[in-house]
Amino acid sequence: MCSCCVANRCSGRCCGLHHLFIVRWLATAQKQRRFSKTVAIDIQPLLEKGRKQGIRAKLKSHLAYVWRSCSGDIVQQSDLFKLTYTLENLKMMREKPDC
Numbered sequence: 001m002c003s004c005c006v007a008n009r010c011s012g013r014c015c016g017l018h019h020l021f022i023v024r025w026l027a028t029a030q031k032q033r034r035f036s037k038t039v040a041i042d043i044q045p046l047l048e049k050g051r052k053q054g055i056r057a058k059l060k061s062h063l064a065y066v067w068r069s070c071s072g073d074i075v076q077q078s079d080l081f082k083l084t085y086t087l088e089n090l091k092m093m094r095e096k097p098d099c
Helices: 003-008 013-032 037-057 057-071 080-094
Strands: none
Touching: 013 037, 013 057, 037 057, 057 080
């Protein structure tokens, strides 16, 4: 359940609305080609996950993580976040072919 559900004591209906908005927004962004190819390749897996898993996909959390990892100062993040960020960067470095 999202924080607004907890604060408003609702039944999780707004979680479904958030999810629906995010899936529709990602689909529109993909269709209109709003992002560069490097970003667009990350939209398709999120969109598929959101469509297949529904609310369980936790798209809002995934997008919040992406936002935090791409903006702001990494030093201010939690230790777990720093570890995850470092591991993802190492994984990407390993996948890039040497030129």
